[in-house]
Amino acid sequence: MKEIELKKVTKIYSPNIMALEEVSLTIEQGEFVFLTGQSGCGKTTLLKLLSAQLMPTSGEVWARGHCTSELTHYQVPFYRRLFGIMQTDMGLLKEQTVRQNLEFAMYATEQPVDLTKRRVEQTLRTVGIPSKAGHYPHELSGGEAARALLARALVTSPKILVLDEPTANLDSSASWDLMCLVDEINRMGLTVIVASHDRELVTIMKKRVITFVDGKLVGDSKRGVYDIGLDDASMARDMVLGRKRRKWFGKK
Ligand SMILES: Nc1ncnc2c1ncn2[C@@H]1O[C@H](COP(=O)(O)OP(=O)(O)O)[C@@H](O)[C@H]1O
Ligand SMILES: [Mg+2]
Numbered sequence: 593m594k595e596i597e598l599k600k601v602t603k604i605y606s607p608n609i610m611a612l613e614e615v616s617l618t619i620e621q622g623e624f625v626f627l628t629g630q631s632g633c634g635k636t637t638l639l640k641l642l643s644a645q646l647m648p649t650s651g652e653v654w655a656r657g658h659c660t661s662e663l664t665h666y667q668v669p670f671y672r673r674l675f676g677i678m679q680t681d682m683g684l685l686k687e688q689t690v691r692q693n694l695e696f697a698m699y700a701t702e703q704p705v706d707l708t709k710r711r712v713e714q715t716l717r718t719v720g721i722p723s724k725a726g727h728y729p730h731e732l733s734g735g736e737a738a739r740a741l742l743a744r745a746l747v748t749s750p751k752i753l754v755l756d757e758p759t760a761n762l763d764s765s766a767s768w769d770l771m772c773l774v775d776e777i778n779r780m781g782l783t784v785i786v787a788s789h790d791r792e793l794v795t796i797m798k799k800r801v802i803t804f805v806d807g808k809l810v811g812d813s814k815r816g817v818y819d820i821g822l823d824d825a826s827m828a829r830d831m832v833l834g835r836k837r838r839k840w841f842g843k844k
Contacts, residue, residue: 686729755784
């Protein structure tokens, strides 16, 4: 079943910033996909279009049979519950414990109260930090904080997990641990979409990799390595100039 489909999606921020240009792609249920490319290439924009935090300028974004631009104001929060979202501008509430942060996510999505306690404890066990339930965010290590954010994204039982640069603040060992955990969660049946510019991490995970350059989809590889279409004009230009060669192909 098609989990997600983008049909010629263009996103222009005012006045004239082309963040995504005619992007078409399909993601199947249960897939694990990396979106990658340099900073500013449009990864975050794509994730926000998926979860209807943004609307496309043209084209269509579909998830589980719903087209975001056809959702009514009333339907948007329900649509968003399909997604568990971990993004850099959505940190933990600092004055609340880890448990309270998760409980708030349950409350905000109107989940049954009698389910909340069980679900919160279960999710903290899944991400491996049950002993941190009563801790405040400043009492967590970077890796634990990332797991707490992951737990908050998961606690509401989403179908699609969307992670935006989840390893941005982690050292390589904590990054690896987090991504192995995300891999396990994917094996439990969730579709996983991760935006990351961390080339090494993306390569080592050996998942599907969709690559963007300047808002254009230039590669889609099942082999888990960067696959850049050299017919892309801007990439070809930079390749000729030798600017991006080392960056993208240097560490084979
Ligand atoms: N709210 C916004 N208003 C204007 N321009 C934006 C906004 N958000 C992102 N952009 C621009 O859109 C482009 C893509 O940004 P983004 O999706 O954040 O890329 P990435 O996540 O790959 O770094 C960049 O040029 C960025 O500066
Ligand atoms: Mg980003």
